[in-house]
Amino acid sequence: MTAQPRLIAFIGAGNMTQSIVAGMVQNGYPANYITVSNPSLGKLERLQQQFGVNINQDNIVAACNADVVVLAVKPQRMAAVCQQLQTNLPNLADKLIISIAAGIRLAKYQDYLGASRIIRVMPNTPSLVGQGMTGLVKLAATTAADGEFATSIFDRVGKTLWLDDEDQMDILSALAGSGPAYFFEFMAGLQKAAVSLGFNADQARILVNQTALGAAAMASVSELELADLRAQVTSKGGSTAKGIEVYQAADIDFISEQALRAAVLRNQEMAKLF
Numbered sequence: 138m139t140a141q142p143r144l145i146a147f148i149g150a151g152n153m154t155q156s157i158v159a160g161m162v163q164n165g166y167p168a169n170y171i172t173v174s175n176p177s178l179g180k181l182e183r184l185q186q187q188f189g190v191n192i193n194q195d196n197i198v199a200a201c202n203a204d205v206v207v208l209a210v211k212p213q214r215m216a217a218v219c220q221q222l223q224t225n226l227p228n229l230a231d232k233l234i235i236s237i238a239a240g241i242r243l244a245k246y247q248d249y250l251g252a253s254r255i256i257r258v259m260p261n262t263p264s265l266v267g268q269g270m271t272g273l274v275k276l277a278a279t280t281a282a283d284g285e286f287a288t289s290i291f292d293r294v295g296k297t298l299w300l301d302d303e304d305q306m307d308i309l310s311a312l313a314g315s316g317p318a319y320f321f322e323f324m325a326g327l328q329k330a331a332v333s334l335g336f337n338a339d340q341a342r343i344l345v346n347q348t349a350l351g352a353a354a355m356a357s358v359s360e361l362e363l364a365d366l367r368a369q370v371t372s373k374g375g376s377t378a379k380g381i382e383v384y385q386a387a388d389i390d391f392i393s394e395q396a397l398r399a400a401v402l403r404n405q406e407m408a409k410l411f
């Protein structure tokens with residue numbers, strides 16, 4: 138989806154801002170439409186050198202003329218940053234606000250900012266390599282054009298999914314946000330097992346990485362259910378079947394559900410802190 142460029146200010150220059158800016162510029166978004174603000178100059182200078190964007194150490198100056206303000210600071214700092222913007226930008230209510238901070242709900246941003254065109258976004262770390270999964274949810278006053286614009290930004294660093302209900306964001310965060318860690322945990326276990334059976338760590342890492350990448354690529358282009366893809370690789374009585382029996386005996390489905398439920402519960406607990 139392509140939307141007309143808007144002047145956009147990123148408040149915060151962390152890894153997620155860097156990946157989003159990279160995706161935008163590398164996919165044709167005009168760098169002179171982008172401003173990034175951050176207290177320290179080092180990250181800003183690297184972004185300017187790499188991508189030609191505008192930089193500023195003052196959040197108010199950065200956001201003043203922007204059509205879109207992206208809040209990309211840690212949740213613990215969000216209230217202070219929002220108060221600064223609300224106090225010093227009389228036209229803040231006219232801007233589209235996008236937040237990529239975890240845990241803070243739309244109603245809280247409305248209280249913080251006195252604005253109603255707000256989109257809450259949850260990208261994940263694979264956005265850093267252009268393979269992100271981003272969930273989005275918005276306040277009712279946010280326009281269709283605003284939604285299209287937000288989609289166009291995050292489609293540049295992976296795939297996007299709009300949610301019907303903000304409560305789903307806790308589930309999405311538990312799956313897409315935390316999910317890379319679950320896969321890394323599983324991959325690390327396979328690597329250790331391969332080493333224990335005779336490969337060195339580098340060989341095992343290559344085998345695990347490429348096998349995971351290939352499986353994910355197959356799943357992303359196939360119309361088959363994941364269980365059917367698994368079955369295609371599992372010949373009756375073969376070595377794969379024996380391995381699958383071990384996972385099934387450990388009730389891997391139950392373990393996955395319990396992991397997601399634990400992460401969702403923690404997301405709900407953390408939301409109450411802000």
